[in-house]
Every structure is written in structure tokens, then in C-alpha cells.
Amino acid sequence: QVQLVESGGGLVESGGSLRLSCAASGRTTSTYHMGWFRQAPGKEREFVAAFSVRGGTYYDHSVKGRFTISRDNAEATVSLQMNSLKPEDTAVYYCAADPDLVDLRLAVIGRIEYWGKGTLVTVSS
Secondary structure (H helix, E strand, O other): EEEEEEEEEEEEEEEOOEEEEEEEEEOHHOOOEEEEEOOOOOOEEEEEEEEOOOOOOOOEOOOOOOOEEEOOOOOOEEEEEEEEOOOHHHHHEEEEEOOOOOHOOOOOOOHOOOOOOOEEEEEOO
């Protein structure tokens, strides 16, 4: 079992920044690919970014250049630095862990093994 706990959400004005963190515990989390997803009201959960076990980073086109994912295996954390936030970034952000990078990158939601409970990010216009 892997437990994921997100933190860092909140209310920010358009153009502002937030940093989300996800603390992982349980099984050897360094062997899992880690990712961030988000779900806006009335919409499906969507892929935001992923950090592979080999150090590769992947982003959805809507956040590329504004968001940065990082990982600290020693601390078992994965973070998402979000800059130049827009109202359309408003969503609940979820941390995820899976042994298959494709599941994360293609947002195969039903196959992703572990999820956090989410943290709300609200961007005001």
C-alpha cells in the first residue's frame, strides 16, 4: 500500500503562484512513477504532470511552461510549482502513483493504483 497526502492548495489571484506537495508513505515509493491530476467541477479528471522513476518529466500542454513538477526520493515527496495561474486552473488537484508511466500520461484513471484525497486550488479572476 502507498498512502498519498496532498497539501498546499488555496485561493490565489490570477497570475499568482502556488506550490503543491504530496507526501508518500508505505511501500517503496521510489519505484513508482508519480503524477498530478486535476478535476474541475463538472469535468473529468485530467492529467497535469508526471515525474518518472528515471527522472523524466511530462506535462499537459495546458500547463507546460507554467508548472514544474519535482521529486525528492529521500523525502518521498513530489511537488508541483504552479506559476502564472489562470482561472481555468481552478480544480481539485490529486497526487497519484502508479508503476506504469503510460497509465499516468494517458490518464487511464481506472488503472492508476494510488490516489491522494486531493487539495483545492481556486484562482480568482
